[in-house]
Structure formats: structure tokens, C-alpha cells
Amino acid sequence: MDKFYTPNHVASNMVKQVKNKKRDIIIADFAAGRGELLRIAEIKWPKSKLIATDINVSSIRFLQKQHPNWAIGRCDFLSDKSRRKCRPLVKFNNKINLILLNPPFSNKGGKLYQTSFKDLEIRSSQAMAFLLTSINFLDNGGELVAILPSGSFSSERDRMAWSLLDRYTSYKIINTYNHNTFDNCYPTTHLIYFRLLKNEKHFSKEKKLFPQSKPKTNGKYEIRVQRGRFSMYKYKSVAMKRGVTLIHSTNLQNQEVINLDKKIRVDKNIIISPTILIPRVGKPTKHKVVHYNNRVPIILSDCVFAVSCRNKKNLIKIEKYILSNWNKLSKLYSGTCAPFLTQNNLELFLSGINLKNSNI
């Protein structure tokens, strides 16, 4: 069982993210352990109602002794039956304003967990199942701050779950912690802030399940991420002197595109400048981020992303944001031999930009 408790500085950072200004809110942790997250929350909101559940009997005894005023219950949070029997959970279902979570995520053997979320049955990793189940307990507009393994973003197992989170919440990566932050052998983790949206975001039917292909919007400023689709091994069969210029990650150097000598016969996925090109695969380096402003239309290999925005001034801001937060973005590349960035992760990173702020 995962019992690596959250260090004080991380718990404080989690609490700091909360936007709710009310004094008497309902706060819960469903994998409470020794109650560190709730203890820090109680300092900030002394008038709040605190709900702590955990599967571990000795943790529950400890909590009952230390915090007699909290609503405490033993519960295997991933079991429907156990949740239905846990009194604090039944009483505060859909009423919780804030959830703080450092869920278990050892996930031995890559087991998949099934969760009911908004009338859908979703299979995911253990940490994600914990997160989705927790969100079911939030009131409309409720907030959740969680520590999650960074691998969850690129994991195929959690793809559907992230699609649903895209639809029902707004979320943002606040911080990344390396494996030294927690005791024992923890993976790299992200601190992520979620807010349950009052209304589901609307996408077309097809895009509902695969929002990876939707343009990411940031308020009224639309940022569009496109992943290149052309596989380089096909180059010889479609090479053409007067074709569309092909850009591969090897053409991105020193923030410029170089050696544009490949042209191919294509009629779709053509990109018109201006756009920002970012490598999708390979060792992440900001020298490969290129603001492409040439009028020549291009087609991208599957190792490159294009980030576009209708407003040219905003595109410059986006470029600045990418370069000045490169450290953060480079950590989202996963895999050791050939590190790669997922579209979901890139969109998530870009969701942190505030284009209305003229200082970026």
C-alpha cells in the first residue's frame, strides 16, 4: 500500500492554489493517511468541515485520536460497496468544495481500475481512478488539488480519463516534483489544480471522445496545436520537385528551419505560417523551437508539432511563453531512449498561458 506522506512544503503549496474565498468550506482527503493535507488546510480554514477517509485501519485510529472533530471513516475508496457504507462519504456526496489528494499510485502489474464517471465506465490507472471518483464528490465549481504521477499524461491507459477531464474540468499543472521530493522511490509527479466546470464543454460528437484533436482555447484567444502526420519512411515514394515543403525535426536548428530541400506530393494537413514549430520526439532543447514566418506552406513530419494562433501578436507571446517556461515543458517529454511529448501534455502546458496579460 502506498504510504508515502506528503511533505509539508508540498502540502502548503497545494493549499495555496485554492481560489475559494469562503471561510467555512467542506474539505476532504479520501486517501488521508496521517492527515497531513487536511491539517495544513485546517490552519488556513479553521471554520471548515474536514472529511478524512483511508483504507488503512491504523491511519484511521491515528486520525480519530488526533482529530476528534473531523468526520472520519474507513473506506476502500476504489470499491463502490465500501464507499456506500462509509457515512461521511454518503453524507457529503456532491457537497464537497475542496478535495486535496495524494492518491496511491504504485500500480503494480499495470492493473486497470474501472470507475463510473458522468454515466460512463472508464478504465484507467489506480491514481486516475482515485481522481475521477473523487471528482464525483465535488459540488458544482468545486476545486481539487492533486499530486499525480507525470507518466499519467502520456499513458495510453489514462487517455480516455484525460479526455473526460478536458470536458468536465479546467485544469493546470502548477509544479513538477522529481523523485527526491517524497520519501522512498517515488516517480516524477505533478501538482495539478482542477476545477469542476458548472457546465460541460461542448464538442462535436466525434471530438467528444478524442479531444486531442480539438483546438485548445484559452478564454476568447484560440491556440491550436497540430501534430505532424507524415512518416519519414514514406518520403521516397511521394517526393516531388514542386511539392509541398516537408519539415522534420532535423530541420529545426538554432531556432531556425534549415535545409528545406524535401518536397512531397500531398493535399492535406498543409500548414500556413505563421506558426511555432516544436519537436515532438527527441531530446528536448529550446533551440528547436522555431517561429516559422515564411509564406511558403509546409507539411510536418510526425516528429513535429505546430502551435498556431490567429492573432500574430499573441503568437509572439506564445513563443515567449514557451521559451521562458522551457524548463517546465521539457519535463513533460517522457521516455528515456527517444523522449517524446504528447499533444495532451503540450496543450496542458499551453493552457497555463494568459494571453490577456501583456507582460508575457
Ligand SMILES: C[S@@+](CC[C@H](N)C(=O)[O-])C[C@H]1O[C@@H](n2cnc3c(N)ncnc32)[C@H](O)[C@@H]1O
Ligand atoms: C500517498 S499516501 C497519502 C497520504 C496523505 N494524503 C498525505 O498526503 O500525506 C496514500 C494513502 O492512500 C491510502 N490508500 C491506498 N489505497 C487506498 C484505497 N483503495 N482507498 C483508500 N485509501 C487508500 C494509503 O493507506 C495511504 O494512506
